[in-house]
Each structure stands twice: as structure tokens, then as C-alpha cells.
Amino acid sequence: MLKKDNINILIIGGGGREHALLRAIKEERTWIYTLPERKSIPEVLNISSSLLENWSMLLKELKRKNIHFVLIGPEQPLVEGLGDFLRENNILVFGPSARAARLEGSKLFAKEFMKSQNIPTAPYTEVTSFSQTLEAAEKFSPPYVLKADGLAGGKGVFICQKKEELENRARQIFEEKIFGEAGNKALLEEFQEGKEMSVFVLTNGEGYTLLPVAQDYKRLNEGQTGPNTGGMGAVAPLSVSNKLVENIENQIIRPTIQGLKQSKYQYRGILYIGLMVSQKKPRVLEYNVRFGDPEAQVLLPLLDGSWMDIFYQVAEGKLPSLRWKNIYSACVVLTARGYPEKPLKGSRISGSIHQGASDKYFLHAGVGEKKGEWIVNGGRVLNSVALGATLEEALNKAYQQVNTVSWEGMHYRKDIGVMI
Ligand code: AMP
Ligand code: GLY
Numbered sequence: 422m423l424k425k426d427n428i429n430i431l432i433i434g435g436g437g438r439e440h441a442l443l444r445a446i447k448e449e450r451t452w453i454y455t456l457p458e459r460k461s462i463p464e465v466l467n468i469s470s471s472l473l474e475n476w477s478m479l480l481k482e483l484k485r486k487n488i489h490f491v492l493i494g495p496e497q498p499l500v501e502g503l504g505d506f507l508r509e510n511n512i513l514v515f516g517p518s519a520r521a522a523r524l525e526g527s528k529l530f531a532k533e534f535m536k537s538q539n540i541p542t543a544p545y546t547e548v549t550s551f552s553q554t555l556e557a558a559e560k561f562s563p564p565y566v567l568k569a570d571g572l573a574g575g576k577g578v579f580i581c582q583k584k585e586e587l588e589n590r591a592r593q594i595f596e597e598k599i600f601g602e603a604g605n606k607a608l609l610e611e612f613q614e615g616k617e618m619s620v621f622v623l624t625n626g627e628g629y630t631l632l633p634v635a636q637d638y639k640r641l642n643e644g645q646t647g648p649n650t651g652g653m654g655a656v657a658p659l660s661v662s663n664k665l666v667e668n669i670e671n672q673i674i675r676p677t678i679q680g681l682k683q684s685k686y687q688y689r690g691i692l693y694i695g696l697m698v699s700q701k702k703p704r705v706l707e708y709n710v711r712f713g714d715p716e717a718q719v720l721l722p723l724l725d726g727s728w729m730d731i732f733y734q735v736a737e738g739k740l741p742s743l744r745w746k747n748i749y750s751a752c753v754v755l756t757a758r759g760y761p762e763k764p765l766k767g768s769r770i771s772g773s774i775h776q777g778a779s780d781k782y783f784l785h786a787g788v789g790e791k792k793g794e795w796i797v798n799g800g801r802v803l804n805s806v807a808l809g810a811t812l813e814e815a816l817n818k819a820y821q822q823v824n825t826v827s828w829e830g831m832h833y834r835k836d837i838g839v840m841i
Pocket of ligand 1: 543575578610612614617639649695706707
């Protein structure tokens with residue numbers, strides 16, 4: 422058995438979520454490795470991101486550096502089976518197997534899985550061509566929801582108000598192949614009305630522990646307008662009625678875990694379930710096999726305990742119980758000009774991005790370095806995170822901190838925390 426206290430850790434993924442993971446465990450570790458390289462975070466060591474293309478070299482590097490525990494942040498390596506490969510080679514991994522990761526990697530697989538467990542979700546039809554999509558559309562009414570089957574970097578869902586828009590999107594997926602093979606198949610799905618909510622459970626594939634509910638703000642602009650993004654901000658915990666939690670657990674979470682167990686899909690990690698709720702009835706919009714970004718940024722600081730311990734135990738197949746602080750957290754995402762379509766990189770960031778009070782700090786999502794200065798190097802650039810005794814206090818602090826940095830074209834939403 423590995424001794425947890427003298428092994429090193431690698432965190433895979435270069436976004437704000439992974440910086441939040443790093444922060445959550447850094448008190449307990451002198452050295453943490455990250456992949457890709459993160460120049461703006463001085464306290465970590467780096468492993469070349471090219472090793473993600475060559476797993477046997479990655480494994481050699483892990484052994485050489487005495488790294489025996491890997492936290493995988495994003496979905497892509499999980500869907501590709503990196504977790505299985507590392508586990509087969511005696512590395513502990515926080516993250517599900519490739520078979521289980523199909524819950525996110527294939528929307529059609531997720532639908533079949535839900536059907537087998539009787540889990541409520543929107544009715545759908547599988548489509549594989551432009552003409553089939555139009556034919557299937559006769560059975561639905563607008564708005565039409567068209568989803569590429571495979572991973573599309575969060576861009577694979579189209580809500581189309583009119584038939585013409587659906588035609589354009591179907592053409593993009595099947596003829597222009599904008600998502601490549603991820604768009605070989607797609608789903609046309611019934612539009613769901615209601616309130617969207619994200620629930621997260623920690624699971625070892627046999628049981629689960631629920632995390633507090635978080636609210637994510639997906640649209641680019643205030644009042645839920647503008648294009649969908651990876652997430653413009655988040656707050657937690659959200660107050661949710663006991664009845665709704667009970668329904669979510671009974672109708673969705675338990676059957677999901679039961680399905681994993683029955684099918685022997687090994688799952689040691691976090692499962693994120695996107696729900697649409699109407700009249701206390703939850704339906705699954707999607708499964709994700711990882712922490713949300715920016716939900717991780719607001720959920721991780723709420724723990725009263727050691728994330729290092731928890732991640733480690735889950736990776737070993739155990740299921741620790743969790744305790745939460747009686748505080749609130751808020752995250753405001755600061756983006757580059759042109760995000761999400763075409764973020765403009767290279768602008769110089771002014772202000773200090775290394776402010777680090779325990780209740781108010783920046784997490785780095787897309788920060789690069791040029792001639793000794795910090796520059797914009799991604800669509801989502803910084804996350805302003807703050808904690809408070811009330812949600813209002815957390816939001817005030819996060820927004821105050823926003824005012825201390827700027828770059829050309831910096832954008833953020835001013836209504837994070839307003840309930841939707
Ligand atoms: P997903 O990538 O599946 O989370 O979809 C992106 C967003 O599209 C979701 O967060 C919802 O806002 C929306 N969405 C997905 N499926 C549906 C649906 N069946 N009805 C209404 N909105 C949906
Ligand atoms: N916040 C949405 C996601 O992580 O997919």
C-alpha cells in the first residue's frame with residue numbers, strides 16, 4: 422500500500438477548476454505537479470503537456486518523480502481512458518474509468534443508460550444525417566434541441582427557435598463536420614422548461630455523498646442573455662427544498678449509482694448531473710464525469726475537512742463522509758474580448774493577479790506570460806473568488822476584487838448571485 426504522506430501529486434488540466442483543486446490541497450503538500458505548465462502559479466512544478474499524447478512516457482515521468490496520485494480535472498483524458506491506464510500501472514487516480522466516462526463522452530450512451538434505470542430525461546430521437554434530422558423534427562415542436570453525440574468542448578448543444586436554424590445546425594454537424602467524429606451521430610431532443618440546477622456527488626461507484634448545490638451562470642451576459650459559455654460565474658450553497666432533494670436522490674442519483682454498480686462501471690470520482698426542474702420534478706439534461714468549472718471554485722472552499730484526504734480515499738475506492746462550513750462562496754469569471762466565439766489573446770493584464778487572502782483571491786484560468794508580464798491567454802482569464810458569512814458578503818468581496826484588475830476588452834457579468 423502506498424503511504425499517502427510521502428507521495429507526490431499531479432493535477433491534470435489548466436483551467437480555473439484545476440487551480441481551485443490545487444488550492445484545496447496545497448496546504449498539505451509542499452510540491453504539487455501540474456500538466457500543462459502553469460507559469461503564473463509559482464508554487465507548482467510542471468510536467469510537459471506533450472506527455473498527454475504519450476501515456477507510456479507520462480508514466481515513466483510519474484515514476485521518476487515519485488508521483489503516485491493523479492487528479493484528472495477535464496473530461497477528455499477520462500473519456501480516452503487515461504484513468505484506467507494509470508490505475509493498471511499502480512497509480513492512484515481520482516476520476517472514473519473510460520467505460521463510466523461514456524456518460525459524458527456519448528450523449529446517446531447516457532440516454533440508453535437512463536432508459537435502463539428508468540431515470541427521467543427528455544424524450545429524444547437519434548439522428549445521423551441532415552435529412553434524418555429534418556424528418557425527425559416533424560415529431561417535435563420548436564424550440565428544437567440538437568446535440569452532437571460526442572465531446573464537443575461544451576459547444577455541441579444547439580437550441581433552435583426556428584426550423585431554418587435547425588437546418589443550419591444539422592448541416593454544420595453532418596455536412597461541414599464542425600465537431601468531426603463527435604458529430605457522426607446526434608440527438609434531437611424535446612425542449613425542457615424549468616429551472617436549471619447542477620448537483621454533484623462524490624462516488625466510489627457503490628454509494629455516494631451529495632455536495633451542496635451550486636448555481637452556475639452559463640450565458641455570456643446579464644439576465645441570461647447572449648451565447649452559452651463554459652460558465653461566467655457561480656455561487657454556493659443554494660437553498661433547495663428537502664422535498665426536491667429527496668426527489669433528486671430517489672429518482673436520479675440512486676438509480677444512477679445503481680446502474681453503475683450493476684454494469685460494473687468503475688467510478689471513483691465526482692459525478693456532476695445537470696438537471697432541469699419543473700414543479701419539483703427533476704429531469705437529467707446531461708451527465709458530466711468531473712467537477713464543473715466554475716462550480717468547483719465555489720464548492721471546494723465550503724468543505725470543513727481535508728480534500729486531500731477525501732480525494733485519496735475515493736481514489737482507493739472508499740467513500741468518506743463530508744462536513745460543510747456554514748459559509749457562502751461566490752465566483753465571478755473575467756473573460757477575454759471575443760469570448761466564447763473568438764477570444765482575443767495577448768492583452769497585458771494590469772493589477773495584481775496574485776492577491777491571496779484566505780477569503781478573497783484570484784484563480785487563474787487563462788493567464789500567460791510574455792517578457793515578464795502576465796497576459797490574456799485563454800477565453801476565461803481569471804476567476805475572482807470570495808467567501809463570506811452571507812452570500813451578499815461573498816459577492817461584494819468578489820466584485821470588489823474584480824475592480825483591481827483590467828485588460829483591454831475584459832468582460833464579466835454583473836449579476837452573478839441574482840437568483841434565476
Ligand atoms: P449541455 O451541454 O447538455 O449542458 O447543454 C447546454 C445547455 O443547453 C444546458 O445547460 C441547458 O441550458 C440547455 N439544454 C440542454 N438540453 C436541453 C433541453 N432538452 N431543454 C432545454 N434546454 C436544454
Ligand atoms: N460549468 C459547466 C461545466 O463545467 O460543464
